[in-house]
Amino acid sequence: MSRTILVLPGDGIGPEIIAEAVKLIDALKSRHGLDVELDEATIGGAGYDAAGHPLPEETLTKARAADAVLLGAVGGPQYDALPRELRPERGLLGIRKELGLFANLRPALLYPELAEASTLKREVVEGLDIMIVRELTGGIYFGEPRGVRTREDGEREGFNTLVYREHEVERIARVAFETAMKRGKRLCSVDKANVLEVSELWREVVERVGRDYPGVELSHMYVDNAAMQLIRAPKQFDVMVTTNLFGDILSDAASMLTGSIGMLPSASLNADGQGMYEPIHGSAPDIAGQGMANSLATILSVSMLLRHSLREAALADRVDAAVGTVLRQGLRTADLARGGEAVVGTAAMGDAVVAAL
Ligand SMILES: NC(=O)C1=CN([C@@H]2O[C@H](COP(=O)(O)OP(=O)(O)OC[C@H]3O[C@@H](n4cnc5c(N)ncnc54)[C@H](O)[C@@H]3O)[C@@H](O)[C@H]2O)C=CC1
Ligand SMILES: CC(C)CC(=O)C(=O)O
Ligand SMILES: [Mg+2]
Numbered sequence: 077m078s079r080t081i082l083v084l085p086g087d088g089i090g091p092e093i094i095a096e097a098v099k100l101i102d103a104l105k106s107r108h109g110l111d112v113e114l115d116e117a118t119i120g121g122a123g124y125d126a127a128g129h130p131l132p133e134e135t136l137t138k139a140r141a142a143d144a145v146l147l148g149a150v151g152g153p154q155y156d157a158l159p160r161e162l163r164p165e166r167g168l169l170g171i172r173k174e175l176g177l178f179a180n181l182r183p184a185l186l187y188p189e190l191a192e193a194s195t196l197k198r199e200v201v202e203g204l205d206i207m208i209v210r211e212l213t214g215g216i217y218f219g220e221p222r223g224v225r226t227r228e229d230g231e232r233e234g235f236n237t238l239v240y241r242e243h244e245v246e247r248i249a250r251v252a253f254e255t256a257m258k259r260g261k262r263l264c265s266v267d268k269a270n271v272l273e274v275s276e277l278w279r280e281v282v283e284r285v286g287r288d289y290p291g292v293e294l295s296h297m298y299v300d301n302a303a304m305q306l307i308r309a310p311k312q313f314d315v316m317v318t319t320n321l322f323g324d325i326l327s328d329a330a331s332m333l334t335g336s337i338g339m340l341p342s343a344s345l346n347a348d349g350q351g352m353y354e355p356i357h358g359s360a361p362d363i364a365g366q367g368m369a370n371s372l373a374t375i376l377s378v379s380m381l382l383r384h385s386l387r388e389a390a391l392a393d394r395v396d397a398a399v400g401t402v403l404r405q406g407l408r409t410a411d412l413a414r415g416g417e418a419v420v421g422t423a424a425m426g427d428a429v430v431a432a433l
Contacts, residue, residue, distance in 0.1 A: 079112045079386060082142035084121065084171075087121040087155075087164055088359025089369035090148025091420075096371035096426030097378050103430045104382075104391055112386065115142065115271055118297045119171065120150025120164030120359075130167025135173055139352075145171070145384035146377065149353040152361050164359075173213050173225075177352055178214040178244070179251040179342035180323065181380070184310075184330040184340060189403035193335035193412045197305065201333045207259060208315045208330060209252040210323025212344055214244045217320050238274050240319070245281040247347070252317035253289040260314035262293045266302045266322055267391050282317070299326070299355060306330055336411040337372025341377035343384050353377040363410075367421045370409040372399055398432035 083098060085091040104110040117135040118126045130150070139145050150164035160166065171177075186194065186204040194201045219237030226232050249265070256263040265282045265433035267275035279296055286294045297305065299322045306326065307313065310333050320324065326352065331337040340356040355373030363369055376399060407428050408417045420428070 078142040084119040084147040086148040086150040088364040093371040093374040094148040121155045131170040145352040149359040151359045176346035178213045180210040181343045181347045182208040182327040190335035209317040211248040215320035249282045249285040256292045256315040260312035266318035343380040353381040401432035402428040
């Protein structure tokens with residue numbers, strides 16, 4: 077039986093980068109025997125425009141039935157004035173929650189060809205290979221209560237709740253330890269346990285899970301220090317595990333070690349191993365429609381999809397290698413060019429990857 081990938085282009089540069097990913101999947105089907113069917117649905121602002129909701133019912137139904145989901149990005153200034161429940165970002169949070177995608181893997185890997193593209197010195201980033209394991213369905217993005225209320229003195233205040241239950245920490249810690257076992261066997265848990273009670277519990281549970289993994293060297297770091305260390309000496313890290321908010325921020329920072337935010341893919345997995353795959357960046361409204369977005373993060377998300385959801389490791393390796401080839405050929409989208417290089421657009425980069433397969 078053929079497997080199904082549900083494609084959700086979303087907003088802004090989403091459709092542009094997803095077009096390149098679809099081109100790649102089509103080439104894998106016709107030239108390398110990949111057996112999958114693609115289906116498409118709307119999410120985010122596109123979902124709101126088409127069906128009045130950022131996560132249309134039909135999209136969710138299709139996502140539940142699919143073997144994997146491939147998402148572009150959501151959001152845009154034209155939707156920012158909508159009531160919060162109807163904003164594109166709620167569609168993304170909603171699909172993550174509904175599918176139970178609690179484990180978000182964000183690899184920050186420097187392709188050697190891009191050592192000069194990083195804004196940091198070559199010696200700081202050369203050989204970089206970090207895996208950020210971000211908790212994705214809990215924490216302050218989902219905690220209740222939240223809102224804006226008027227105090228008795230008439231002043232308004234906004235509030236969100238940062239809450240983690242033990243089982244939520246336990247399962248993400250387990251994913252992180254398992255990930256570390258398959259890599260360099262070092263895990264750094266990032267928290268703010270010097271200030272937050274929720275981090276105290278986080279740390280305690282991570283320690284407890286760690287007893288099942290004596291072969292993994294566990295360390296803890298406060299998030300402010302972790303942000304600094306990522307810029308000072310990023311190669312000290314192997315696997316990092318952290319909360320939803322901290323992981324969101326640290327992974328954007330880590331992406332610049334690899335040359336651009338347009339280089340970082342991600343996999344979001346649930347307890348059954350079902351996955352959604354997306355670049356870590358957003359819809360980039362500032363460059364949308366100009367054909368200049370870097371599609372490599374999305375193309376590398378396809379690689380993660382092949383590896384984790386379709387168990388097609390050889391094809392995933394082929395995609396990773398093709399990305400290396402085009403970078404070696406000197407192709408750079410604008411975000412990767414640091415002067416002197418010829419700049420290619422979104423479609424030309426996608427074509428080159430397909431040609432290098
Ligand atoms: N997963 C998602 O769908 C996410 C959605 N968003 C949404 O995206 C919108 C824009 O948010 P921003 O904070 O501007 O973050 P962003 O990640 O969209 O853009 C930040 C900067 O990086 C650049 N950039 C991002 N992806 C790129 C790519 N593939 N190639 C070249 N340059 C790229 C953009 O041009 C911009 O200058 C907002 O509506 C936000 O809520 C933000 C982050 C994640
Ligand atoms: C747009 C947010 C919902 C999430 C985000 O920034 C991310 O997952 O990287
Ligand atoms: Mg983010």
